[in-house]
Amino acid sequence: MIHASSLQEALDHQASGAVLFAGGTWAMRGPMDRPFVTLSGIPGLDLIEGQGGQLILGALVTHEALARALSTDPGRAALALAAGKSATPAVRRMATLGGNICTADFASPDLVPALLVLGACVTIVTAQGVEDLPLADYLATPPGPHVLTHVKLPAVTGRSTHVRLMQRQAGEYPLAALSMALKADPDGTIRDLRIAVGAVEARPRRWPALEAALIGCTPDPAALRGIARDLSDFIGRDAVDAPGWYRTRVLPGLVARAFATLTAPEGR
Amino acid sequence: MTISLTINGDPLEYSGDPRRTLLSVLRNDLRLTGAKEVCGEGFCGACTVHVDGAPKVACLIPMGTLSGRSITTIEGLGAPDMLNAVQQAFVDHDVVQCGMCFPGMVLSMSHFLAETPHPTRDEIKRAMTGNLCRCTGYERIVDALASIAPAQEALS
Ligand SMILES: Cc1cc2nc3c(=O)[nH]c(=O)nc-3n(C[C@H](O)[C@H](O)[C@H](O)COP(=O)(O)OP(=O)(O)OC[C@H]3O[C@@H](n4cnc5c(N)ncnc54)[C@H](O)[C@@H]3O)c2cc1C
Ligand code: FES
Ligand code: FES
Numbered sequence: 001m002i003h004a005s006s007l008q009e010a011l012d013h014q015a016s017g018a019v020l021f022a023g024g025t026w027a028m029r030g031p032m033d034r035p036f037v038t039l040s041g042i043p044g045l046d047l048i049e050g051q052g053g054q055l056i057l058g059a060l061v062t063h064e065a066l067a068r069a070l071s072t073d074p075g076r077a078a079l080a081l082a083a084g085k086s087a088t089p090a091v092r093r094m095a096t097l098g099g100n101i102c103t104a105d106f107a108s109p110d111l112v113p114a115l116l117v118l119g120a121c122v123t124i125v126t127a128q129g130v131e132d133l134p135l136a137d138y139l140a141t142p143p144g145p146h147v148l149t150h151v152k153l154p155a156v157t158g159r160s161t162h163v164r165l166m167q168r169q170a171g172e173y174p175l176a177a178l179s180m181a182l183k184a185d186p187d188g189t190i191r192d193l194r195i196a197v198g199a200v201e202a203r204p205r206r207w208p209a210l211e212a213a214l215i216g217c218t219p220d221p222a223a224l225r226g227i228a229r230d231l232s233d234f235i236g237r238d239a240v241d242a243p244g245w246y247r248t249r250v251l252p253g254l255v256a257r258a259f260a261t262l263t264a265p266e267g268r
Numbered sequence: 269m270t271i272s273l274t275i276n277g278d279p280l281e282y283s284g285d286p287r288r289t290l291l292s293v294l295r296n297d298l299r300l301t302g303a304k305e306v307c308g309e310g311f312c313g314a315c316t317v318h319v320d321g322a323p324k325v326a327c328l329i330p331m332g333t334l335s336g337r338s339i340t341t342i343e344g345l346g347a348p349d350m351l352n353a354v355q356q357a358f359v360d361h362d363v364v365q366c367g368m369c370f371p372g373m374v375l376s377m378s379h380f381l382a383e384t385p386h387p388t389r390d391e392i393k394r395a396m397t398g399n400l401c402r403c404t405g406y407e408r409i410v411d412a413l414a415s416i417a418p419a420q421e422a423l424s
Contacts, residue, residue, distance in 0.1 A: 001286035001287055001330060001332030001333075003332075021330075021333075024328055024329065024330065024333070025310055025328055028289070028310075028327075028328040028329075028330065029309050029310070029328070032287055036287060036330070036332070038332070038333060040333070087310075087398075088310075088311075088313065088397050088398025089323070089376065089380075089395060089397065089398050090310075090313060090316055090323050090324050090325050090376065090398045091310050091325065091328075091398065093322055093323070093324055094324055094325070094328065094329075169397070171311065171397040171398060171400070172311070
């Protein structure tokens with residue numbers, strides 16, 4: 001176990017085969033024959049800072065710290081709920097934002113769909129230097145060896161939420177998770193809508209077909225499930241907790257639940 | 269490299285493999301067997317200990333990250349003739365069955381009640397999500413915890 005005190009040091013050890021270690025809640029359940037390089041000695045990675053309307057979050061911010069910091073931020077409720085309902089209280093004290101994004105073989109990271117609908121950009125450092133890129137691009141084309149240092153969230157104007165379908169109420173991975181961010185006119189016309197789905201496919205992603213179909217409309221909540229069913233192009237992932245067909249079948253219900261929450265008078 | 273930390277107030281100098289888990293060191297080297305090894309994956313909470321006062325799962329914590337930390341296990345909480353409020357309520361409500369989950373349950377709930385002195389039943393249940401009781405005596409555990417806040421108020 002190596003304790004990096006700078007990003008360069010972490011990158012050097014990573015290049016020679018060490019595994020980055022943040023909260024350890026994923027790494028400690030994998031192969032233990034490789035060296036770990038811890039990030040906790042690198043300054044600034046636990047930052048939570050508002051700049052204008054923008055919010056900058058360090059990669060080592062824990063799920064617990066995130067839920068606490070966002071508890072009074074209704075526009076970013078999707079992220080607060082994702083962070084506050086994931087895993088268990090003890091694990092939320094350990095697991096980090098960066099670990100949630102960077103665990104490439106984790107299908108159900110709750111924070112990622114929430115970050116996608118909030119328009120997150122990530123800052124990564126590689127041997128070539130520092131790069132800012134949209135989270136969606138990071139997920140679509142995972143970079144080579146890198147350290148993710150920060151997440152930037154733009155100012156928000158609408159409301160957002162995160163819903164999860166569970167076998168039990170808590171304490172395990174969701175069978176499907178959906179984040180939604182909505183901006184609507186007082187008459188209910190949708191001005192902006194972003195929907196992202198986690199746990200269904202190998203990695204979370206947006207649902208552009210459904211977003212495009214609903215923007216500019218005033219959808220009848222009763223018709224929403226049917227629209228979502230018709231426009232679903234997700235191919236569900238089979239795993240021990242649920243077969244793929246089940247994960248896709250529950251998505252319209254999650255869409256309806258999220259939409260109902262966001263259009264309720266005091267919803268979020 | 270030697271790692272210095274304290275366990276229940278006693279200093280420990282550790283110089284083994286830094287990737288070894290805190291749980292393994294507690295149970296196998298120090299014979300502090302209150303923290304249980306059950307799932308080994310962070311799901312059940314049977315291995316919960318306090319790290320600098322906050323409950324964490326010892327099965328996922330490598331020794332190498334614990335330099336300067338202060339660990340409290342169930343052996344360091346209360347004493348047989350001086351139980352803390354949670355331990356006493358669990359005795360009074362006769363909630364312990366096989367006992368496997370209880371060291372972790374006591375450590376998680378003692379911290380939770382210190383942070384949330386007047387919890388609702390729903391808040392108690394949410395706080396318990398990381399501590400599985402395979403004997404499933406949950407309702408009595410919740411009853412015991414719910415009895416603590418009013419009792420403490422009556423005493424003060
Ligand atoms: C019992 C249990 C239940 C859980 N349930 C959920 C759940 O319901 N929802 C949920 O979202 N999460 C859940 N998790 C937590 C999940 O493990 C974490 O959310 C996260 O994926 C890992 O974060 P970490 O900080 O522990 O990462 P680590 O284990 O430290 O690292 C994981 C991987 O990410 C890489 N990495 C970490 N940080 C960086 C970085 N800054 N830059 C580049 N690479 C990095 C590491 O190299 C490693 O490969 C659960 C965990 C447990 C133990
Ligand atoms: S043994 Fe650590 S959580 Fe189950
Ligand atoms: S009392 Fe047996 S597991 Fe809880």
